Amino acid sequence: MKWDDLFAILPLVVISTWAVVLVLVDIVIPRDRKGITAALAALGLIFALYFTLPQYNRHLVAFNGMVIVDGFSAFLNTLFLASGLLAIALAYGFLKRNNIDRSEYYTLMLFSISGMMLMGIAADLIIIFLALELLSIPLYVLAGFARPRLDSEEAALKYFILGAFSGGFVVYGVALVYGATGSTAIVEIIQAVVAGKAAMVLLTIGAALIMVGFGFKVAAVPFHMWTPDVYQGSPSPVTSFMAVGAKAAGFAALLRIFVSAFPYLSVSLVPILWLISALTMILGNIVAIAQNNIKRMLAYSSIAHAGYILMAVVTFGKGSAAIDAVSAALFYLLAYALTNFGAWSVVIALEKSEGRGLLLQDYAGLGKKYPAWAAAMTVFMLSFTGVPPTLGFLGKFYLFRSVLEGGFIGLAIIAVLTSLVSAYYYLRVVVIMYMQDGEPVVEGDIWLKVAAGATAVLVVVLSLFATPLLQWAAQATLQSGL
Amino acid sequence: MSEYLPIVVLLILSAFVAGAAIALGHLFGPHHPTERKSLPYESGMTPFGPGARRMPVRFYLIAVLFILFDIETVFFLPWAVVFRKLGLFGLIEMLIFVMVLVVGFLYAWEKGALEWE
Numbered sequence: 001m002k003w004d005d006l007f008a009i010l011p012l013v014v015i016s017t018w019a020v021v022l023v024l025v026d027i028v029i030p031r032d033r034k035g036i037t038a039a040l041a042a043l044g045l046i047f048a049l050y051f052t053l054p055q056y057n058r059h060l061v062a063f064n065g066m067v068i069v070d071g072f073s074a075f076l077n078t079l080f081l082a083s084g085l086l087a088i089a090l091a092y093g094f095l096k097r098n099n100i101d102r103s104e105y106y107t108l109m110l111f112s113i114s115g116m117m118l119m120g121i122a123a124d125l126i127i128i129f130l131a132l133e134l135l136s137i138p139l140y141v142l143a144g145f146a147r148p149r150l151d152s153e154e155a156a157l158k159y160f161i162l163g164a165f166s167g168g169f170v171v172y173g174v175a176l177v178y179g180a181t182g183s184t185a186i187v188e189i190i191q192a193v194v195a196g197k198a199a200m201v202l203l204t205i206g207a208a209l210i211m212v213g214f215g216f217k218v219a220a221v222p223f224h225m226w227t228p229d230v231y232q233g234s235p236s237p238v239t240s241f242m243a244v245g246a247k248a249a250g251f252a253a254l255l256r257i258f259v260s261a262f263p264y265l266s267v268s269l270v271p272i273l274w275l276i277s278a279l280t281m282i283l284g285n286i287v288a289i290a291q292n293n294i295k296r297m298l299a300y301s302s303i304a305h306a307g308y309i310l311m312a313v314v315t316f317g318k319g320s321a322a323i324d325a326v327s328a329a330l331f332y333l334l335a336y337a338l339t340n341f342g343a344w345s346v347v348i349a350l351e352k353s354e355g356r357g358l359l360l361q362d363y364a365g366l367g368k369k370y371p372a373w374a375a376a377m378t379v380f381m382l383s384f385t386g387v388p389p390t391l392g393f394l395g396k397f398y399l400f401r402s403v404l405e406g407g408f409i410g411l412a413i414i415a416v417l418t419s420l421v422s423a424y425y426y427l428r429v430v431v432i433m434y435m436q437d438g439e440p441v442v443e444g445d446i447w448l449k450v451a452a453g454a455t456a457v458l459v460v461v462l463s464l465f466a467t468p469l470l471q472w473a474a475q476a477t478l479q480s481g482l
Numbered sequence: 483m484s485e486y487l488p489i490v491v492l493l494i495l496s497a498f499v500a501g502a503a504i505a506l507g508h509l510f511g512p513h514h515p516t517e518r519k520s521l522p523y524e525s526g527m528t529p530f531g532p533g534a535r536r537m538p539v540r541f542y543l544i545a546v547l548f549i550l551f552d553i554e555t556v557f558f559l560p561w562a563v564v565f566r567k568l569g570l571f572g573l574i575e576m577l578i579f580v581m582v583l584v585v586g587f588l589y590a591w592e593k594g595a596l597e598w599e
Binding site for chain 2: 020023024027
């Protein structure tokens with residue numbers, strides 16, 4: 001082991017060691033002082049963030065090609081760590097209010113984040129699978145965190161069974177890719193293909209299986225069936241974390257594998273990916289209209305957004321267009337993460353015990369009684385729709401443009417049309433908040449207010465001064481295997 | 483794909499041998515079924531009660547704890563075989579591994595997973 005190896009995994013080591021030590025430290029923290037655990041977990045995330053910063057502008061292959069540090073991994077690691085901070089802010093008051101303030105929430109979240117970060121730096125299919133399991137297993141437990149509430153337990157079981165099932169697809173795909181190319185390292189897979197030593201049929205089947213496995217993880221149609229139930233049943237902070245973290249990690253793996261290792265398979269796989277992406281956008285947006293529960297609506301909205309980001313994966317065989325699409329997808333993930341955590345913080349503020357206060361009707365009158373919360377929610381809904389001046393607009397703009405550059409005009413048209421459809425159900429929330437009368441009750445603790453306020457301000461302000469952010473995303477891209 | 487041919491041959495051969503053993507037994511073996519013979523086998527005792535009974539959920543916890551130490555052994559054995567070649571590095575690696583397991587064990591202990599009342 002060299003020092004470079006250690007440097008590559010340092011943020012990961014920090015966060016996983018911190019999580020292990022936190023499990024021990026938590027034993028001596030009294031039951032009613034679990035705020036200390038939350039603060040310590042946040043401190044660990046900030047430490048890891050500090051060790052991530054030197055990884056920018058570096059290109060480093062470590063552990064014999066098992067792990068790679070590049071702009072892509074540094075961007076994603078920052079995104080995961082920041083999501084962790086927001087998820088702690090969202091959870092603290094919520095867990096207390098619902099009498100589930102067990103400190104395991106924080107440790108499990110740290111373990112899950114370490115899995116996501118491993119996914120960001122993974123350059124070998126085995127490591128990618130390891131990261132997938134490491135990030136998923138804590139999430140299964142977190143989904144059932146509101147035990148003994150039945151819908152939470154149901155969510156955990158459903159997520160676990162579907163997750164294990166999709167993990168099987170990934171492993172089978174990895175095995176076939178290994179059989180076809182003689183290696184699981186991304187660099188060696190592409191070398192075998194270029195040298196003409198790979199069994200292309202076997203490789204295509206393996207790639208397709210990996211695609212199916214991660215299709216489950218990012219909730220792409222037709223592998224999305226678990227999403228609404230799991231998102232609705234899980235405690236809201238867990239759902240917000242799951243929607244950002246697990247999705248971003250799934251796309252990290254898909255982009256890394258397909259752009260770097262499989263660009264030569266584009267002839268056979270692009271039509272399938274095209275169809276999956278189009279179906280995901282159409283179904284997610286249209287079914288969301290019929291929802292009257294805000295958690296279910298946001299679940300279908302997250303399916304729809306997965307469809308948009310999948311468009312970036314569709315361009316994986318297009319060389320430089322694919323590289324542009326990767327950075328557009330990363331920017332989109334950032335915009336989605338901020339908007340998503342913001343929207344969920346408003347949902348959490350209005351949620352009552354036993355899962356009440358989640359219907360769209362419960363938002364009636366929010367504009368009059370709590371103008372600040374209503375204004376924040378309006379910002380998030382506009383950002384989800386893609387209306388300027390919000391990050392959501394910029395995200396969609398750059399993503400759709402890179403898809404057009406890749407030559408997928410039909411897909412871009414579907415994306416624009418489904419965005420128009422999505423305006424209906426996002427803006428309906430705004431209409432209900434301002435134009436209908438009601439008596440909503442908000443229970444927002446200070447951290448929830450900070451999270452909602454900060455994300456709302458960031459979503460607007462960052463979109464006005466987006467140039468550094470765009471440059472950041474542009475250098476955070478991958479190298480195409482072409 | 484020709485290098486996989488022996489595996490296919492082995493598959494067909496083993497399916498044939500197993501199938502033949504069962505078929506021959508059915509064809510030539512004597513059949514004198516009694517009520518007692520066709521009962522499910524429970525270590526030679528007369529079966530009592532229904533087959534699917536309720537079982538304390540604690541057994542599940544014991545099984546999880548068992549895995550904790552089972553995996554440890556799985557990693558320990560190959561490590562012990564090449565221990566001298568790995569040297570100090572291997573020792574430190576294994577210590578880290580055991581530490582992580584100990585933390586899990588302490589956690590389970592503290593949460594009362596080892597108590598059985």
